Amino acid sequence: xxxxTPDDLVRGHLDGVYALxxxxxxxxxxxxxxxxxxxxxxxxxxxxxxxxxxxxxWLYRITVNTWKNRSASAPSRWWSRLVPLxxxxxxxxxxxxxxxxxxxxxxxxxxxSDQREEVQIALAxxxxxxxxxxxxxxxxxxxxxxxxxxxxxxxxxxxxxxHRARRKLCEALxxxxxxxx
Amino acid sequence: MNAMDHxxxxxxxxxxxxxxxxxxxRRELKAHVAGCPGCARELQELQxxxxxxxxxxxxxxxxxxxxxxxxxxxxxxxxxxxxxASLVRAAAVLAAAAVLLVFLGNxxxxxxxxxxxxxxxxxxxxxxxVGATKAP
Numbered sequence: 001x002x003x004x005t006p007d008d009l010v011r012g013h014l015d016g017v018y019a020l021x022x023x024x025x026x027x028x029x030x031x032x033x034x035x036x037x038x039x040x041x042x043x044x045x046x047x048x049x050x051x052x053x054x055x056x057x058w059l060y061r062i063t064v065n066t067w068k069n070r071s072a073s074a075p076s077r078w079w080s081r082l083v084p085l086x087x088x089x090x091x092x093x094x095x096x097x098x099x100x101x102x103x104x105x106x107x108x109x110x111x112x113s114d115q116r117e118e119v120q121i122a123l124a125x126x127x128x129x130x131x132x133x134x135x136x137x138x139x140x141x142x143x144x145x146x147x148x149x150x151x152x153x154x155x156x157x158x159x160x161x162x163h164r165a166r167r168k169l170c171e172a173l174x175x176x177x178x179x180x181x
Numbered sequence: 182m183n184a185m186d187h188x189x190x191x192x193x194x195x196x197x198x199x200x201x202x203x204x205x206x207r208r209e210l211k212a213h214v215a216g217c218p219g220c221a222r223e224l225q226e227l228q229x230x231x232x233x234x235x236x237x238x239x240x241x242x243x244x245x246x247x248x249x250x251x252x253x254x255x256x257x258x259x260x261x262x263x264x265x266a267s268l269v270r271a272a273a274v275l276a277a278a279a280v281l282l283v284f285l286g287n288x289x290x291x292x293x294x295x296x297x298x299x300x301x302x303x304x305x306x307x308x309x310x311v312g313a314t315k316a317p
Contacts (some may be wrong), residue, residue, distance in 0.1 A: 006254050010247045018242035032246060039250045040257065116237040123238065137199060138234040144201050163195035170226045173233065 004055060006043045013059050014039070016140060020060055023131035024067045026124060034070065038063040053149065060136065060150045067128075122172035130165035137162055187213075191220055198227050 014035070021034040042062050049058060123131055129151065136142040136150060144162075148155045190213045196202050197210050214220050 006251060010250055014242045014247050014250075015240065018246065019240035022240050028243075032243065035242065035246060036250055036253065040254055043250075043254045044257070112237075115233065119233050119237040123234070134234060135238065138231060139238055144196070144199070159196050159201070160192070162199070163192060166195055166198075166227050166230050169230045169234070173230060 004046060004049065006046065009039065009042055009046070009055070009059065013056055016056055017059055017063050019139065020063050020132060020135055021067070023123070023135045024064070024128050026128065026131075034063065034067055037070070038066045041066060053146070056140065057142070057146050057150060060140075060142075061152075064132065064150055064152070118173060118176045119169075122169050125172060126165055126168055130161055130168075133158060133161045134165050134169075187217070187220075191223065194220065194224050194227055197224070198231055 017038060018031060018035045021038065022028065022031040025031050025034055038059070042059050045062070049055070052058075123134070126134070132151065133147055136147045137144075142150070144155050144158045147158045151158065153161075190210055193202060193206060193210055194214075197207065202210065214224055
């Protein structure tokens with residue numbers, strides 16, 4: 001296997017890592033930090049990467065681990081826990097406003113952008129691990145086996161988590177009454 | 182079909198959408214869906230939600246993020262290189278000092294041995310005692 005460079009990692013996998021980080025943290029600012037920290041760790045570990053799995057799988061696993069470590073050792077970030085609380089008080093299924101990525105360009109048609117917003121809001125209402133599983137399945141085309149490796153859970157858990165996540169999304173999207181078009 | 186079988190098959194609908202069932206499981210589920218309107222509807226919904234996420238869930242990293250990571254990685258590597266270089270320098274200085282010590286040691290060993298040897302041989306408890314009594 002040819003040697004991967006830090007440039008290869010950033011060029012080939014930045015969007016994927018950022019998208020996963022966004023699903024895990026739920027907001028763009030924490031996603032930036034998590035992506036940066038995970039990528040830097042990966043670059044440090046790069047000489048030890050032997051290509052036992054796809055580079056993306058390896059990177060996503062580092063991202064999930066970094067996220068778990070950050071959430072476990074974040075006493076100084078106690079205020080961050082208040083944000084989901086406020087969102088929950090606002091109403092069932094209401095997402096934190098910053099959970100919706102403001103990045104996409106204005107060229108998308110209005111209907112498309114409505115649908116996109118609905119999907120993003122519905123996704124934001126799911127637990128982080130469910131969002132991550134969906135992201136890896138739908139947008140990264142990872143197999144259940146790979147998702148299990150990345151999230152460090154049994155394959156059976158991946159299967160039930162995806163099923164539960166899609167059921168909840170169905171219900172949320174049905175509420176918008178545009179779903180199915 | 183009993184309710185337990187029905188629930189088990191229903192739980193498999195998502196894995197069916199993902200192409201994660203074995204050939205036998207697929208066959209069994211297809212046969213069930215053909216005769217169960219509830220599961221057929223749910224399958225359709227799951228497929229719909231899957232394509233909605235695929236179509237609208239894409240995210241792109243902010244343009245500045247990649248550059249920021251590579252800059253930071255370069256800085257880290259720079260300081261690691263500087264640390265390595267300073268270790269190499271320290272090792273070189275130590276090695277030079279060791280070589281110098283060995284050289285000096287070899288060159289002056291005979292004189293040192295003579296000096297120390299002469300001092301030791303000139304000293305005895307008797308002379309030391311005489312020296313001690315003479316002193317006052």
